[in-house]
Amino acid sequence: MIAVRALVVTGVVTLAVVLQVGLFGFLAYDGVVPNLALLVVVAAALVRGPEFAAVLGFLSGLAIDLAPPADHVIGRWALALVIVGYLAGRVRHDARTSAVAAVIAVAASSFVGTSVFALSGLVLGDPALPVAEALQVIPVAVVYDVLLTPFVLPLMMLLFRRLEPVQVGY
Amino acid sequence: MAMHDPHKRPSRTVLVLLLLASFTLITLDARGGEDSPIDPLRSAAGEVFGPIEEGTATVVRPFSAVPDFFRTTGSLRDDVTRLQAENSALRGELVTSDIDRNRIAELDGLLRTSKDTGYALVPSRVIAMGPAQSFSRTVTIDAGTTSGVRPDMTVVNNDGLVGRVIRAHRGTATVLLIVDAESVVGGRLGSSMEVGFLRGRGDVGGNGRLDLDLVDNAVTPAKDDVLVTWGSENGAPYVSGIPIGRVTSVFSSPRELAKRATIDPLVDFSSLDLVGVVVRDGTKSDRTVVKADRDAAVEGGQR
Numbered sequence: 001m002i003a004v005r006a007l008v009v010t011g012v013v014t015l016a017v018v019l020q021v022g023l024f025g026f027l028a029y030d031g032v033v034p035n036l037a038l039l040v041v042v043a044a045a046l047v048r049g050p051e052f053a054a055v056l057g058f059l060s061g062l063a064i065d066l067a068p069p070a071d072h073v074i075g076r077w078a079l080a081l082v083i084v085g086y087l088a089g090r091v092r093h094d095a096r097t098s099a100v101a102a103v104i105a106v107a108a109s110s111f112v113g114t115s116v117f118a119l120s121g122l123v124l125g126d127p128a129l130p131v132a133e134a135l136q137v138i139p140v141a142v143v144y145d146v147l148l149t150p151f152v153l154p155l156m157m158l159l160f161r162r163l164e165p166v167q168v169g170y
Numbered sequence: 171m172a173m174h175d176p177h178k179r180p181s182r183t184v185l186v187l188l189l190l191a192s193f194t195l196i197t198l199d200a201r202g203g204e205d206s207p208i209d210p211l212r213s214a215a216g217e218v219f220g221p222i223e224e225g226t227a228t229v230v231r232p233f234s235a236v237p238d239f240f241r242t243t244g245s246l247r248d249d250v251t252r253l254q255a256e257n258s259a260l261r262g263e264l265v266t267s268d269i270d271r272n273r274i275a276e277l278d279g280l281l282r283t284s285k286d287t288g289y290a291l292v293p294s295r296v297i298a299m300g301p302a303q304s305f306s307r308t309v310t311i312d313a314g315t316t317s318g319v320r321p322d323m324t325v326v327n328n329d330g331l332v333g334r335v336i337r338a339h340r341g342t343a344t345v346l347l348i349v350d351a352e353s354v355v356g357g358r359l360g361s362s363m364e365v366g367f368l369r370g371r372g373d374v375g376g377n378g379r380l381d382l383d384l385v386d387n388a389v390t391p392a393k394d395d396v397l398v399t400w401g402s403e404n405g406a407p408y409v410s411g412i413p414i415g416r417v418t419s420v421f422s423s424p425r426e427l428a429k430r431a432t433i434d435p436l437v438d439f440s441s442l443d444l445v446g447v448v449v450r451d452g453t454k455s456d457r458t459v460v461k462a463d464r465d466a467a468v469e470g471g472q473r
Binding site: 020022054086121137 | 299336
């Protein structure tokens with residue numbers, strides 16, 4: 001059963017990462033695409049809590065770092081998504097109460113994730129990235145992730161709820 | 171199932187471990203430089219993700235034409251495609267006429283021109299594009315080492331220079347676009363033959379621009395002057411004579427001696443699709459190698 005769960009989660013993360021780089025043709029706005037992997041991590045955080053989401057964030061971040069067109073230092077998206085997963089998991093009890101709260105959680109996660117990635121780039125000088133560009137990209141990324149939330153988040157939350165092991169007293 | 175108890179504070183151990191793992195990876199990769207210990211992992215991931223991305227691109231590509239149905243009829247669309255192809259062919263002829271004239275004026279002009287037109291191209295399609303959130307402008311193409319593509323090869327399309335191959339997997343390769351902030355290309359002005367260095371600004375959209383630093387401080391590039399690649403030894407990473415872009419504005423600052431110019435690339439990076447990788451003549455490839463001669467001779471591939 002654990003193997004099946006792991007397989008499904010791996011499949012979902014791979015699909016998210018591949019769609020992220022493959023769907024650029026008619027979804028990208030100024031090169032920015034919706035960060036599907038981040039939405040998956042947030043959904044996992046809202047359903048399963050910070051520990052699970054941080055682990056999933058690490059793995060999907062690693063997938064983004066390794067999937068072909070990526071050329072940045074490995075581990076930067078992993079770091080960003082670990083933080084996102086943990087933070088989103090911490091606020092899940094508030095975020096699960098209403099749709100608006102969930103959307104705010106996604107917006108905050110997207111902002112934090114992209115910012116952490118940009119900041120790690122600034123620290124490492126990889127690539128030599130102008131701050132002005134980061135400031136341009138981050139709001140677009142946040143808006144895009146929020147726009148996609150109603151389509152992706154409920155589906156992912158349902159999936160993670162289905163995959164959740166039987167639990168006691170919840 | 172203590173983990174799911176909503177009243178218990180989540181343990182920090184997992185978080186700390188994962189953060190440490192991330193920092194370790196970053197340090198290993200960043201300090202490793204050219205031959206980082208993570209590279210085998212990266213190429214393994216390339217072999218796995220490459221075919222998946224290729225499959226996705228094949229599935230997704232037919233749908234990319236859907237918005238067009240609402241804009242034009244089929245016949246009009248064909249006309250537009252044909253005219254665009256014609257237009258870029260004519261534009262290519264026009265922009266290289268200046269540099270050709272200069273080359274002929276030089277003694278070695280003839281020799282070089284004949285050498286320059288002899289480039290063989292491996293045709294391939296762009297199957298994935300790095301998101302802007304990652305701040306590096308790279309794309310994946312569907313040709314890899316089995317097609318004769320190696321790192322440090324020049325990538326062009328019918329408008330001009332696209333970038334260079336930075337990593338090649340079996341069936342796919344990663345291309346660094348010239349608009350990436352890390353990309354530096356040696357360029358030559360078509361009218362004066364002066365050389366300079368072109369740096370990307372990291373913007374792929376319609377207003378993606380390159381900055382030109384000229385080596386000779388006394389030269390002022392003219393507006394609309396065309397830049398071609400300067401070329402490197404053995405054609406790696408850039409072969410010479412490929413048109414890059416047009417000068418849009420020139421400025422100088424009191425701080426710097428050299429004049430700086432802004433270049434508008436000829437290639438539209440937001441709609442990249444069919445590109446060619448410049449390979450040596452007689453490269454073994456599993457797909458048909460196109461020779462860039464005027465008569466468009468096609469070398470027999472193994473297919």
